[in-house]
Amino acid sequence: MSSTFGTLFRTTTFGESHGRAVGAIVDGCPANLPLTEADIQPQLTRRRPGQSALSTPRNEIDQVTILSGTENGITLGTPIGLSVNNRDQRPGDYGDMATVPRPSHADYSYLMKYGVKASSGGGRSSARETIGRVAAGAIAEKWLKTRFGGVSIVAFVSSVNSIAAPEMDVERLSRELVDTNLVRCPDAETAQRMIALIEQARDAKDSLGGTVTCVCSGFPAGLGEPVFDKLEAKLAQAMLSIPAVKGFEIGSGFGGTLMRGSQHNDVFVQKDGRLGTTTNYSGGVQGGISNGEPVVFRIAIKPVATIGMAQETVTMEGSPVTLEAKGRHDPCVLPRAVPIVESMTALVLADAALRQEYRI
Amino acid sequence: MSSTFGTLFRTTTFGESHGRAVGAIVDGCPANLPLTEADIQPQLTRRRPGQSALSTPRNEIDQVTILSGTENGITLGTPIGLSVNNRDQRPGDYGDMATVPRPSHADYSYLMKYGVKASSGGGRSSARETIGRVAAGAIAEKWLKTRFGGVSIVAFVSSVNSIAAPEMDVERLSRELVDTNLVRCPDAETAQRMIALIEQARDAKDSLGGTVTCVCSGFPAGLGEPVFDKLEAKLAQAMLSIPAVKGFEIGSGFGGTLMRGSQHNDVFVQKDGRLGTTTNYSGGVQGGISNGEPVVFRIAIKPVATIGMAQETVTMEGSPVTLEAKGRHDPCVLPRAVPIVESMTALVLADAALRQEYRI
Amino acid sequence: MSSTFGTLFRTTTFGESHGRAVGAIVDGCPANLPLTEADIQPQLTRRRPGQSALSTPRNEIDQVTILSGTENGITLGTPIGLSVNNRDQRPGDYGDMATVPRPSHADYSYLMKYGVKASSGGGRSSARETIGRVAAGAIAEKWLKTRFGGVSIVAFVSSVNSIAAPEMDVERLSRELVDTNLVRCPDAETAQRMIALIEQARDAKDSLGGTVTCVCSGFPAGLGEPVFDKLEAKLAQAMLSIPAVKGFEIGSGFGGTLMRGSQHNDVFVQKDGRLGTTTNYSGGVQGGISNGEPVVFRIAIKPVATIGMAQETVTMEGSPVTLEAKGRHDPCVLPRAVPIVESMTALVLADAALRQEYRI
């Protein structure tokens, strides 16, 4: 049941990397939304590996098929079935995982949970599981754009290891700008330094972490729920549910703990016929509910656990063993994380928006 | 519906600060657990305001009553009703909120969501709502201790503004140690400096933020769910659902983005008949599932929005106005946040544990 | 968790008959609805025992208190806490149940489920649990009437044992009419015969069952969900969740199995600017969704298990024993079931209506 997300806009994903297919059912998408595979494919394509020398060369095509829920390119209001075939179903390649838990992978904890020594290790912890989310997120985003003209959800790589992008002008952000370089950092000069560092880590058979920032603008005030389903709480859950994410902060975040209340409070002013704030340390939410300012948050992504160099570990029975990864691996997953972050954000916002529609 | 948390161990809270009562229904607590008010009161007492010169002098007693779900001090397996009366039901005191939104409070966003100009402003965003959570969390913790001998959940104040505690020895941590000083920082020397800073902020009619760290030890491997309900994802949701929390990080968190994979990977070794890791950058979870190491995370709490000094804002209609808070206010809520963090953690862990019980 | 009902209009009940209180939290009731205890009390009063010589003389007052969720008589959109104190908390009265399972009561199955020998037996299977539902249902009904002018939900006793009321003219139905006699059968002549039979059963220390019919009119077409949450499926769940209910049928029900499709099909015609049907064998729903015709269903209530005469049974350990109920008991619960049926219906319809509000 942990594979379902959302209250009204509900996504249920399925699929391991070595089964027949991965995908999702989206239940609760309103009827009458124009929707075809062409609306979904672009974010899947941004997500897929093998896009550049920076990422793993497993060239999966990841073509999505809509199995149900639409007719003549229009949603029916019924569940939308989404499927992407797996090209490469060779559990054998990962044969060791059944007996040797890879450091900082889920092989051991999955075994403790399920009691199955699967050759695919922590099957659902694979990045491939995120395909269903990205497909669903693209639908959520399409609905949000249809429902609220002018909304925008843009994520970008804000740091790789210690190389951090300068503060961005939120107004200039766009996916086009983000995609002008391989590392998806909208600051061109920083991007070049990030790329150089990633190439160096790749050659050293090592991996790098960093941060992704996401900016959501154009959303109305009033979205989100008080108490347990605060908008920031659901965003935090959504982000920490992405593989390799270790932290989340909204608005001023951890940095805000160094400020005083008198500095940190966002002063209300009149803005184009609505109330707005002069600063946005709140990150667009107050009391769990959007206030009309951009929703801005940042996540921490660890250096991925799969590295090319040999590592010490023990077998499931406790005997020491040296593990050497085969093939080439992604030295830095941050560029590919960008569409995943955007997709999970769209799922949170679409659900919040639908939950807000039914006011008396 | 946003007032319910959990899948099997489910807590539903109710109550505004100015209604008759606040409380919760806990549904799904297993039967046969010894339980009386005496198990619940201590954490409520740690949470309540007016405990020291550091916190607000509104001396609420917060005595809990169990309304149902137990007989002769034993749980029946049926819903446990919990209620704490409000002593002080004077909406008039906050009369301005209906027309003047306080900076960085939820008055404006609640109005946008609900369309009600309540004299109590963002009623459910009040810290008083957390009483139901703390009562429920105490029950969850009692069950966890009964189910898994030797488990421990201890939170403490790890920084106030720029004053940070040194790295703690996790083995020494206990609530007794944490409670040896008013600020609930287990390092005595740091605590004194924190207290001095808080007193200074109080005198300046300002407020301070900081961080709270939580350490959960003694829990088995295998708790948590893959995908959307990863253990860290539910913890993140739980923490960001606490008023004033702006960030969450688990294990290495944001700091881990500065490491390389080869440094960050937690090497498996044999430990007392189970597998363990030499380091714990993962923070006790891998792939969303506990691995048997302590679950360690940290949250950021903003400087609270309610301050004594005058602030500029506008009325709901947009006219500039100066707002002056009446009475005295908590200059730093971090010490009182400690039992709230522990309670929400217990709710997450009890739910994860029950969801893991039903393996074939 | 089984104590929560609804997706958007969510009711969570608590309370055993011998604890401090029974009640509910209603989460998801829209804001801005005028609501005070006076809106809730009438149905509670119709539900309570001791209303007549026909029912048990335990004269419980059942006064409801709203604990939260309203201010100045207006709902805030936040959870509405509802509580009714138990006057009579004497588990001792039912002392035998811990060791002797009463025939057709839940004492034995509760013990098998929870493993607790509670002196109150199957505590949540008590009719007193329905107080929370009736209070919540009154709120749901108030909202429905505010949202859709002219809606009406009226239940009545359609048979007691073999005495059945003649076909009712749906247009004439009203609660006032239903309440013109003690047995709540709107046909006066039939009511007299029912009352005579109940008095006879009471004197024989026996009990009687029967059927309750419910008619919901004035609701728009389009309410309900396809597949698992069909309107009739949620009504069936709601009705079978009421203690002592053993059957549910909608529209033509079991009798419809004797018809042919050509007779049973409801022919569409034009009616006041919408489509309607000439007959209503469908009972107001088609494919799980309301079609604008009255929603009409009927439930079977067994003769209650608590009877005054001595009965054979065995102890929990299997030794034969004779059980004699103390005090006087309700020989026929059908009149009191009427407001419970109406309340559960209101909960289903309010939830369905809210789920339908968020169309694109």
Place this chain on the structure above:
Amino acid sequence: MSSTFGTLFRTTTFGESHGRAVGAIVDGCPANLPLTEADIQPQLTRRRPGQSALSTPRNEIDQVTILSGTENGITLGTPIGLSVNNRDQRPGDYGDMATVPRPSHADYSYLMKYGVKASSGGGRSSARETIGRVAAGAIAEKWLKTRFGGVSIVAFVSSVNSIAAPEMDVERLSRELVDTNLVRCPDAETAQRMIALIEQARDAKDSLGGTVTCVCSGFPAGLGEPVFDKLEAKLAQAMLSIPAVKGFEIGSGFGGTLMRGSQHNDVFVQKDGRLGTTTNYSGGVQGGISNGEPVVFRIAIKPVATIGMAQETVTMEGSPVTLEAKGRHDPCVLPRAVPIVESMTALVLADAALRQEYRI
């Protein structure tokens, strides 16, 4: 969201009759269960149309594919994706539905709900949607049989129109016996009369309804939840969610309303080391929880709405029109309903069993 059923054993279905595929995701099936397509196919084959001269000759093959959740024929504990391709995707065949609502079909109510004039009418109200349920139910049943040796779920046709089977000896019931004739009535003589009546209705281009009885034996006491998720309440929901079902009764059902309490009460006796009852008017449940006796219930299925003869109706705009169904249609869906009833029952029981596993 209405396409998900279950709390722990969760099934989400997708698919219209004229899309690419129908199917389901089963989330929450325990790990380590042996499972291949061969476990699922038999019930799908029993469900499919075109099995005999009695049913529609659209010879769909309905071959199921497991997309995920298993490895080497063993469940992983992760979501099981299930898909069955549609052979026949010709929305054109049903072209009229977009403008002419068929009597007692969902075309009109779907349009009122979704606002889409789909050529497939009430797409999810099609019997083809039940394929996903049957596939999921087969998995649930496999798990139940693995978890509880000797359990059995058998449904059969107990009446067609006014031809009713005599009381069955529950001990003799088996699917093999049920399948000895085309109409799935285990009494051979009654079956012949039913078949003759169905053939006559088919030739008259009309349709017939009837009842299906289901007997579940070998299940332990203690399954089910009190209050809203009573075992009988979830069964009622499950049954009323099946297309064309208009009624549900458990144990004595509607007939029990004619008995007195002293007759109806099931007397407890000692049985093979557990408590049992001498009669089973309760139908295996008391207070919503199984008592160890067979769970027995009966449902009413209306004569299907699709008939060959011409019918009067109006267009969506209200103009009178005569509707003539093309092709041949199922004159009586009861035989095919048998595996659907068994599947939904398995989903309810598997969920109840998992919810009961986690007692302290």
